[in-house]
Amino acid sequence: SQQGEEDPQALSIQEGENATMNCSYKTSINNLQWYRQNSGRGLVHLILIRSNEREKHSGRLRVTLDTSKKSSSLLITASRAADTASYFCATDSYSGAGSYQLTFGKGTKLSVIP
Amino acid sequence: AAGVIQSPRHLIKEKRETATLKCYPIPRHDTVYWYQQGPGQDPQFLISFYEKMQSDKGSIPDRFSAQQFSDYHSELNMSSLELGDSALYFCASSPYRGQGGYTFGSGTRLTVV
Numbered sequence: 001s002q003q004g005e006e007d008p009q010a011l012s013i014q015e016g017e018n019a020t021m022n023c024s025y026k027t028s029i030n031n032l033q034w035y036r037q038n039s040g041r042g043l044v045h046l047i048l049i050r051s052n053e054r055e056k057h058s059g060r061l062r063v064t065l066d067t068s069k070k071s072s073s074l075l076i077t078a079s080r081a082a083d084t085a086s087y088f089c090a091t092d093s094y095s096g097a098g099s100y101q102l103t104f105g106k107g108t109k110l111s112v113i114p
Numbered sequence: 115a116a117g118v119i120q121s122p123r124h125l126i127k128e129k130r131e132t133a134t135l136k137c138y139p140i141p142r143h144d145t146v147y148w149y150q151q152g153p154g155q156d157p158q159f160l161i162s163f164y165e166k167m168q169s170d171k172g173s174i175p176d177r178f179s180a181q182q183f184s185d186y187h188s189e190l191n192m193s194s195l196e197l198g199d200s201a202l203y204f205c206a207s208s209p210y211r212g213q214g215g216y217t218f219g220s221g222t223r224l225t226v227v
Contacts, residue, residue, distance in 0.1 A: 105156060
């Protein structure tokens with residue numbers, strides 16, 4: 001079942017600008033993760049934010065989490081052409097009987113124009 | 115560091131054929147997850163295994179089956195393949211049922227013609 005919904009679905013910016021992607025989800029979560037995927041390639045884990053955290057940084061990445069609104073945002077600062085990829089949020093939730101499951105949103109396709 | 119290994123990387127099959135995808139988790143990871151990602155789609159959870167037992171089931175068609183073996187590697191068996199089965203199939207592994215984070219393999223690209 002669909003958990004994360006992302007917007008925008010596509011984003012085109014100039015190199016050097018900041019890119020912001022948003023993700024909303026429906027159920028309670030253990031943590032929320034962001035992944036990057038170059039066209040047709042594997043999923044690369046970018047950053048994880050736990051449900052008791054509100055903001056996290058990693059290099060040019062900044063993630064926020066608002067559990068009251070069930071939403072998260074990923075900010076990429078000073079974008080580069082190499083940042084061109086699809087970005088997915090994924091929620092890690094308890095699925096019962098001691099198990100956790102990762103559910104992906106639809107993704108934002110980011111194009112950074114040199 | 116060892117990663118999640120998936121084989122084959124690419125596979126082309128005809129309609130109604132069968133396919134077997136393999137996943138070798140990171141050593142000491144006892145939980146394996148399978149995801150299907152159609153063209154332009156988000157990854158959809160298919161099934162997971164913990165300690166060789168099925169743990170969770172997602173949107174896996176009845177034509178598909180999977181298992182986890184004693185060495186913790188997993189195989190996804192797909193029968194009566196349809197054109198719509200063409201997708202990237204990802205495997206992820208985790209220590210203890212997802213409580214230790216997930217590591218994804220590079221995926222198997224299945225093309226059904």
